[in-house]
Amino acid sequence: xxxxxxxxxxxxxxxxxxxxxxxxxxxxxxxxxxxxxxxxxxxxxxxxxxxxxxxxxxxxxxxxxxxxxxxxxxxxxxxxxxxxxxxxxxxxxxxxxxxxxxxxxxxxxxxxxxxxxxxxxxxxxxxxxxxxxxxxxxxxxxxxxxxxxxxxxxxxxxxxxxxxxxxxxxxxxxxxxxxxxxxxxxxxxxxxxxxxxxxxxxxxxxxxxxxxxxxxxxxxxxxxxxxxxxxxxxxxxxxxxxxxxxxxxxxxxxxxxxxxxxxxxxxxxxxxxxxxxxxxxxxxxxxxxxxxxxxxxxxxxxxxxxxxxxxxxxxxxxxxxxxxxxxxxxxxxxxxxxxxxxxxxxxxxxxxxxxxxxxxxxxxxxxxxxxxxxxxxxxxxxxxxxxxxxxxxxxxxxxxxxxxxxxxxxxxxxxxxxxxxxxxxxxxxxxxxxxxxxxxxxxxxxxxxxxxxxxxxxxxxxxxxxxxxxxxxxxxxxxxxxxxxxxxxxxxxxxxxxxxxxxxxxxxxxxxxxxxxxxxxxxxxxxxxxxxxxxxxxxxxxxxxxxxxxxxxxxxxxxxxxxxxxxxxxxxxxxxxxxxxxxxxxxxxxxxxxxxxxxxxxxxxxxxxxxxxxxxxxxxxxxxxxxxxxxxxxxxxxxxxxxxxxxxxxxxxxxxxxxxxxxxxxxxxxxxxxxxxxxxxxxxxxxxxxxxxxxxxxxxxxxxxxxxxxxxxxxxxxxxxxxxxxxxxxxxxxxxxxxxxxxxxxxxxxxxxxxxxxxxxxxxxxxxxxxxxxxxxxxxxxxxxxxxxxxxxxxxxxxxxxxxxxxxxxxxxxxxxxxxxxxxxxxxxxxxxxxxxxxxxxxxxxxxxxxxxxxxxxxxxxxxxxxxxxxxxxxxxxxxxxxxxxxxxxxxxxxxxxxxxxxxxxxxxxxxxxxxxxxxx
Numbered sequence: 044x045x046x047x048x049x050x051x052x053x054x055x056x057x058x059x060x061x062x063x064x065x066x067x068x069x070x071x072x073x074x075x076x077x078x079x080x081x082x083x084x085x086x087x088x089x090x091x092x093x094x095x096x097x098x099x100x101x102x103x104x105x106x107x108x109x110x111x112x113x114x115x116x117x118x119x120x121x122x123x124x125x126x127x128x129x130x131x132x133x134x135x136x137x138x139x140x141x142x143x144x145x146x147x148x149x150x151x152x153x154x155x156x157x158x159x160x161x162x163x164x165x166x167x168x169x170x171x172x173x174x175x176x177x178x179x180x181x182x183x184x185x186x187x188x189x190x191x192x193x194x195x196x197x198x199x200x201x202x203x204x205x206x207x208x209x210x211x212x213x214x215x216x217x218x219x220x221x222x223x224x225x226x227x228x229x230x231x232x233x234x235x236x237x238x239x240x241x242x243x244x245x246x247x248x249x250x251x252x253x254x255x256x257x258x259x260x261x262x263x264x265x266x267x268x269x270x271x272x273x274x275x276x277x278x279x280x281x282x283x284x285x286x287x288x289x290x291x292x293x294x295x296x297x298x299x300x301x302x303x304x305x306x307x308x309x310x311x312x313x314x315x316x317x318x319x320x321x322x323x324x325x326x327x328x329x330x331x332x333x334x335x336x337x338x339x340x341x342x343x344x345x346x347x348x349x350x351x352x353x354x355x356x357x358x359x360x361x362x363x364x365x366x367x368x369x370x371x372x373x374x375x376x377x378x379x380x381x382x383x384x385x386x387x388x389x390x391x392x393x394x395x396x397x398x399x400x401x402x403x404x405x406x407x408x409x410x411x412x413x414x415x416x417x418x419x420x421x422x423x424x425x426x427x428x429x430x431x432x433x434x435x436x437x438x439x440x441x442x443x444x445x446x447x448x449x450x451x452x453x454x455x456x457x458x459x460x461x462x463x464x465x466x467x468x469x470x471x472x473x474x475x476x477x478x479x480x481x482x483x484x485x486x487x488x489x490x491x492x493x494x495x496x497x498x499x500x501x502x503x504x505x506x507x508x509x510x511x512x513x514x515x516x517x518x519x520x521x522x523x524x525x526x527x528x529x530x531x532x533x534x535x536x537x538x539x540x541x542x543x544x545x546x547x548x549x550x551x552x553x554x555x556x557x558x559x560x561x562x563x564x565x566x567x568x569x570x571x572x573x574x575x576x577x578x579x580x581x582x583x584x585x586x587x588x589x590x591x592x593x594x595x596x597x598x599x600x601x602x603x604x605x606x607x608x609x610x611x612x613x614x615x616x617x618x619x620x621x622x623x624x625x626x627x628x629x630x631x632x633x634x635x636x637x638x639x640x641x642x643x644x645x646x647x648x649x650x651x652x653x654x655x656x657x658x659x660x661x662x663x664x665x666x667x668x669x670x671x672x673x674x675x676x677x678x679x680x681x682x683x684x685x686x687x688x689x690x691x692x693x694x695x696x697x698x699x700x701x702x703x704x705x706x707x708x709x710x711x712x713x714x715x716x717x718x719x720x721x722x723x724x725x726x727x728x729x730x731x732x733x734x735x736x737x738x739x740x741x742x743x744x745x746x747x748x749x750x751x752x753x754x755x756x757x758x759x760x761x762x763x764x765x766x767x768x769x770x771x772x773x774x775x776x777x778x779x780x781x782x783x784x785x786x787x788x789x790x791x792x793x794x795x796x797x798x799x800x801x802x803x804x805x806x807x808x809x810x811x812x813x814x815x816x817x818x819x820x821x822x823x824x825x826x827x828x829x830x831x832x833x834x835x836x837x838x839x840x841x842x843x844x845x846x847x848x849x850x851x852x853x854x855x856x857x858x859x860x861x862x863x864x865x866x867x868x869x870x871x872x873x874x875x876x877x878x879x880x881x882x883x884x885x886x887x888x889x890x891x892x893x894x895x896x897x898x899x900x901x902x903x904x905x906x907x908x909x910x911x912x913x914x915x916x917x918x919x920x921x922x923x924x925x926x927x928x929x930x931x932x933x934x935x936x937x938x939x940x941x942x943x944x945x946x947x948x949x950x951x952x953x954x955x956x957x958x959x960x961x962x963x964x
Contacts, residue, residue: 087695087708087747088740090134091728092466093118094451095414095432095736100145101371102410105170107151108377109405109421114429115154115170116416117142118736120714122156124173127418127429130466133173138164140714141734144185148194149236151376155197157185160714165199167211179209179216187232191239198242198253200229206244206262208255220260226251235284235291236333241312243284243291243303248277250293250303254313261313265303272320276301281331283339286353291315294328294341300355321355332372334404342369348409350402358394359402363426367413374407375421392424414735431471433457437732441483441492442721443506449721449730450492451737452480458494458509463728463739472509482538484527491556493536495524501538501546503558514557519546526574530585535601537587539574543567545589547599547609562609564599567591573626580636580653590626590640594618596655615655618642619822627673628652630683632699634837639685639700641670645861647700657826658833662702662764662857666692666709671717676726676742684744686729688717693731693740697747702857704764705754708747712738758849764856773815777855780811781848802845805831811851817859821899827858866959870949883948890947891939907935910942913956 096102096116103115105124112128120142122135140160147154147170154168163184167177184202191197198208204226207218227246235241242253254261267276279301281294289312291303299322303315326343334340338358339351347362348369393399406421408429416430439452447464456474461467474480474496482495485506492506499522503515522542529536536548536558547561569592577586587599600612617623621642629637629649636652641663649659663670668690676684676695683698687709694709713733720731729740754760762769782799784807789797803811808831809824819827831850832842846854873883876893895901901909944951953959 084741084743084746086710087743087750088693088710088729089743090121090136090738091741092132092463092739093121093123093134093736094461094738095437095734096123096410096416096430097141097735098370098410098412098414098432098434100142102373102408102416103145103147103154104373104375104406104408105147105151105154106375106406107171109375111375112406112418113170114408114416115145115147116410117145117156118738119734120158120711122154122168124170135166135168135173135175137166137175137178139711140164144188144199146188146190146197148190149192149376150194153190153194155188155190157182157188157199159184159186159202163202165197165209167197177211179211182207187229187244189232189234189242191234192236193239196234196239198232198234200224200232200244204228206232206251206253206260208242208260219257220255222260222262224251224262226264230279231282233282233284235312236336237284238312241284243282245279245282245293247279250279250282250301252291252303252313252315254311261311263313263315265316267301268317272317274320276317276320280327280329281341283331283333286333286337286339288353290318292331292339294323294331296327298322298324298326298328298343300328300331300341323349323351323355329369330371332374334374334407338404340372340374340407342372342409344368344412346411348372350404359392359404360395361392361419361424361426363424364409364411364415364417366409366411366415366417366428369409369411371410372407373409375405377405392422431468433459433735435479436718436735437737438718439480439483439495440719440721440730440732440737441485442723442730443489444485444487444724445489447723448489449723449739450483450485451732452483452494453735454479454481454497456480458483460509463723463730470507470509482524482527484529484536486529486533486536487531488533491529491533493527493529495527495538497523499524499540501527503536503556512556517546517548517558517560519560519563520544525571528574528576530576530587530601531578532583532585535576535585535587537574537576539571539589541570543569543571543591545571545574545587545597545599545609547587547601547604560606561601561604562607564609564611566597566599566611566614567593567595569593572624575626575628577628577652588626588638590617590623592622592624594623596623596626596638613655617648617650617655617657619820620644621646624670625673625687627675627685630675630677630698632681632683639673641673641687643669645669646857647696649700657829659700659830660826660858661700662704662861664689664694664696664707664709665704665861666694666707668692672720674720674722674729676722676729676744678726678744682744684742684747686720686722688712688720688731690716693717693720693729695729695742695744695747697744697751702853703751703754703760705751705760706747708750758852761852761856774852777811777815777852778848780814781851784811801847803851804845805843808846808851808854812855812858815855815859816864817855819858823858827854830854864959866953869953873947873949873952877948884946885948887940887943887945887947890952891943903939904935907938907942910956911938913958914942 096118100117105115106113114125116123120138124133138158140158142156143159144157154170157165163182165179165182185199187200197211200206204224207221209218226249229244229246232244244251252263269276278296279293284291289305292300294300299320302319304318306314326345328343330342332340341349346364349360350358392402394402408418410416414432414434418427418429433453435454437453441450449461449463452458456478458472459468460470462469479497481497484493489506492504494502499520501517502511520540522540524538524540526539534550538546544563544565546563548558549561551557551559571589571591573590575588579586589597594616596615596617598612600610604610621644623640623642626640629639637649638652640648645663645665647661647663651658670687672688674686676686684695686695692709693712696707712731715734717733722729731738765771765773784803788804877883877885
């Protein structure tokens with residue numbers, strides 16, 4: 044915990060702010076130069092801007108007075124302090140789960156945030172400096188949270204329905220009180236603004252009151268006497284304490300409020316009962332908050348905010364938001380009497396009384412069900428829309444190829460074009476519900492923006508007006524469009540869908556905006572993971588490839604394809620056991636042209652772009668899950684990188700690839716899952732989407748190189764991949780096998796004086812690998828041999844026939860399984876092919892048939908020889924250097940029957956046959 048705290052404080056030692064790049068902002072607020080931003084870059088990827096918010100958490104107005112315009116909302120696992128007057132963001136980072144609750148003290152200085160999930164955390168922040176003050180770890184998940192009016196106490200209700208309260212000014216992480224609640228799961232928790240020792244919370248159908256002091260915590264759940272009031276009580280949506288009294292109230296989905304008052308002889312304020320029920324409106328009520336200890340603000344599903352006094356008399360009514368159901372209301376700091384005097388005019392709202400008294404209230408903000416945040420300035424009834432974010436999951440994103448624009452599309456049908464340099468929306472179009480956006484792509488000059496939809500339709504839009512061009516509605520696919528791509532010259536447009544089908548269109552002429560249909564082809568039988576255009580070698584002819592989870596790389600013949608006839612040029616099987624997950628063109632940093640593929644075994648693989656043969660296998664990033672998507676990042680100084688996303692992490696790797704783990708870095712991108720990523724046209728920013736949020740990350744490649752340098756040079760990074768490093772037992776074994784392989788190459792029975800050298804023949808490498816516990820297949824052996832043999836062929840036109848121990852070390856680290864022997868796969872296989880009883884027992888005949896007919900070919904006599912060797916069968920090779928006595932085809936079956944029992948399970952096969960008893964133990 045102490046190390047993690049130190050890490051978090053280092054992250055926040057310098058706050059990263061997103062700055063607008065326009066002249067007016069430069070005059071009102073100091074902006075940072077690129078050099079200053081680079082000085083603050085602690086990581087290779089640094090959060091620069093957050094798009095989107097967690098609407099269910101709400102928005103807080105944390106402006107300390109009427110002179111500042113500052114909001115606090117959450118975007119995934121990050122808190123965002125947004126100055127909407129100067130259009131800047133400051134990030135409050137440290138949580139690893141989606142933030143579920145936020146609360147701020149009465150003076151708007153002290154902020155508390157909590158999350159739910161594994162390693163849940165409660166954090167306390169100073170909003171004036173945007174620095175963390177306290178972290179409280181493993182709190183059990185935060186479902187409800189509040190801060191007392193004097194900011195001394197923080198109370199939460201955990202995921203397992205436990206109430207906890209801390210005096211956070213003390214150093215201990217232990218709460219001063221905690222109580223497991225015997226009620227339904229609580230939804231909201233609030234302190235009494237008049238007392239720091241009194242709270243209330245609600246579930247859907249219960250209300251709980253709390254009162255504590257240093258020695259005692261009192262918890263009271265009052266009865267809800269429905270018969271006395273002749274109506275249902277419950278379906279609660281919000282709670283608050285009444286102004287200037289000991290009463291409390293709850294709002295309900297039926298438009299009523301239930302008022303609770305203290306028993307006259309109660310020992311403390313926690314003992315309350317229902318005293319009245321008041322019908323406020325016919326609309327369901329959604330939230331309630333006390334303002335300035337004099338008014339109650341109530342939000343409803345009709346998009347209105349009503350203000351009531353302590354006697355629940357209507358004072359004013361704001362109904363011009365037109366933004367959907369109200370989820371939260373929050374006021375700026377300071378009381379209405381502290382606002383500067385004003386002249387009463389027609390724009391000032393008045394109270395709902397005969398005198399039409401001016402309605403004095405601080406500015407406030409509301410957050411709605413449609414992810415819209417509105418601001419109402421002091422002494423006006425004007426409504427300003429501050430944010431209009433996506434109201435559903437964002438799947439589609441595309442970066443403009445020549446300008447600082449990025450397009451975002453979501454399942455709510457909203458398409459937004461962001462100017463990420465000036466941090467503002469420049470174009471927006473709502474296609475409406477039922478038009479879920481699933482894919483986006485710009486052409487190579489940014490003239491067109493194509494939009495793919497959930498139901499299979501593709502629209503080609505003018506990238507400025509966002510209007511559909513003539514003939515731009517392409518309705519050929521019948522399923523969700525998963526990816527769109529243009530060729531390098533924008534003459535071809537291709538799309539893939541979730542029914543494993545590829546659809547291709549061609550522009551009618553070089554200058555025309557119309558698109559003609561070429562054809563559709565279902566070339567895969569599993570999901571397509573990547574749609575990729577390229578350029579043929581030594582020509583300007585476009586290439587189109589698709590890569591699928593079926594391990595097939597399919598190339599289409601665009602030259603010979605005609606209308607309604609999409610032609611397949613080739614289909615290549617790219618993997619044997621791993622599943623490819625993404626691919627990209629390898630930058631031209633070597634003479635050979637490569638295609639880079641990442642797979643589920645945490646490997647990068649380089650394939651010759653023409654022959655499609657594996658040329659190199661390298662250790663990939665191991666940050667959580669395997670890679671989900673790859674993008675190229677290139678700079679004019681001939682520096683190249685590859686960006687990637689995993690399930691939750693975002694990272695980048697420096698090129699050329701060599702398997703050095705220090706050349707990669709990653710950090711948490713979206714804790715609820717990364718959906719997609721793109722890189723800006725100038726390679727300065729990476730954009731990621733996940734959930735209902737998107738993030739812009741500033742790339743600092745110099746930080747990655749500095750981090751890689753700390754990992755050591757030469758073979759040092761590879762020694763670190765072995766248990767014990769260079770002095771460990773594994774490397775010592777490798778040295779012994781290396782020199783033993785030299786002896787084998789000369790002949791074990793050779794009695795001449797031996798000459799120990801620095802190289803071993805290439806054909807000895809598979810034996811060394813197996814001796815070290817890595818058991819490659821025949822295809823893997825072929826890839827290893829070819830990788831070394833042709834490593835210098837392009838440069839010298841010569842092959843390599845021997846390797847040194849350094850090359851052997853790199854081969855071993857790059858090719859071996861990342862997580863050791865995957866014995867669980869053996870047990871899964873036996874459970875899959877075993878009998879119907881589910882005990883994993885497999886008949887001998889079936890097992891032998893599968894071993895010979897599936898995967899790499901092996902004859903019955905070869906199988907008998909190998910099993911005889913494993914069982915130390917008489918006449919077979921065990922530790923002897925002589926070859927095995929061959930098993931004749933005629934005696935193979937009898938030998939197998941003698942070696943193997945009639946029924947075999949996973950334990951017998953891994954322990955008795957393969958000899959992994961020690962590993963299993």
